[in-house]
């Protein structure tokens with residue numbers, strides 16, 4: 248059985264910007280697959296190439312065994328795409344917009360009517376179908392986007408950051424709906440920069456950073472691979488770099504400490520990897536005391552996807568987000584995207 252998505256050695260540049268340097272991953276049928284990475288990592292570009300909305304420079308892309316580059320029209324039958332931001336015509340009602348969309352998919356009108364009512368019900372939109380979309384909340388708009396992407400009953404639903412800007416409740420509604428879709432046999436490919444979203448939803452994921460896949464697997468596999476428990480230590484609220492170095496050297500000598508990383512972006516806090524199921528906190532504190540260093544905060548936890556990200560990139564996802572913010576000219580990108 249062909250995989251739902253095969254992407255191999257995808258490359259895509261915008262001018263001098265290498266948006267996608269070399270990305271490969273497979274999505275199996277019936278799973279929720281997450282692409283996790285900070286803003287600017289290349290997630291949208293990857294799925295825009297997959298969904299025939301951007302032209303790749305190189306690489307193989309298949310949807311349900313059909314080459315997207317060679318047979319784009321046929322490939323489009325297999326997937327529904329829900330973009331990051333959809334410009335809805337605010338004067339149209341939800342039902343009218345779905346009718347328009349159904350016409351774009353060339354659905355026969357009886358089938359279109361049936362699908363529209365089904366989806367409005369399924370997504371809890373039955374009371375809003377005749378209201379103008381200009382009156383919709385963010386959560387309702389996203390649900391209508393979903394309905395649009397599902398009208399032609401695609402085998403694969405591709406969603407770009409579907410819960411950005413949504414409140415927690417709307418986000419949970421969306422997660423539940425995506426899980427129901429999976430139960431009904433639809434494959435879901437979702438991009439997100441929210442760790443907890445991918446952790447909660449995805450059967451498997453790929454971590455993407457600066458146009459490359461850094462890790463791929465199920466959330467628990469990836470967490471297991473990064474090894475022992477994590478300890479986050481702050482010597483002071485803002486630790487001088489030389490003290491952080493001194494602490495690192497000292498703590499590396501402890502038998503249960505596997506690794507010490509100094510997180511410069513977080514006030515030179517220290518991230519330690521320690522053997523599982525040891526009780527390290529008192530010993531760490533005493534050890535620091537013995538060389539005259541205080542402890543401002545100290546906490547132990549199981550590895551998270553952020554630890555997986557940190558181990559792969561040397562920075563946390565949030566720091567990567569902050570570094571990316573402000574370096575992009577979104578208006579220029581949108582203009583260029585319209586052209587490509």
Ligand SMILES: Nc1ncnc2c1ncn2[C@@H]1O[C@H](COP(=O)(O)OP(=O)(O)OP(=O)(O)O)[C@@H](O)[C@H]1O
Pocket residue numbers: 261264265266267284285286287288289290291292293408575576579580581583584
């Ligand atoms: N149309 C475009 N023109 C020029 N540069 C672009 C364009 N689209 C994306 N880029 C650049 O390519 C890189 C990858 O962007 P991309 O949108 O794929 O990342 P992303 O991970 O999806 O982030 P986001 O979720 O913010 O869209 C970024 O450096 C971005 O500035």
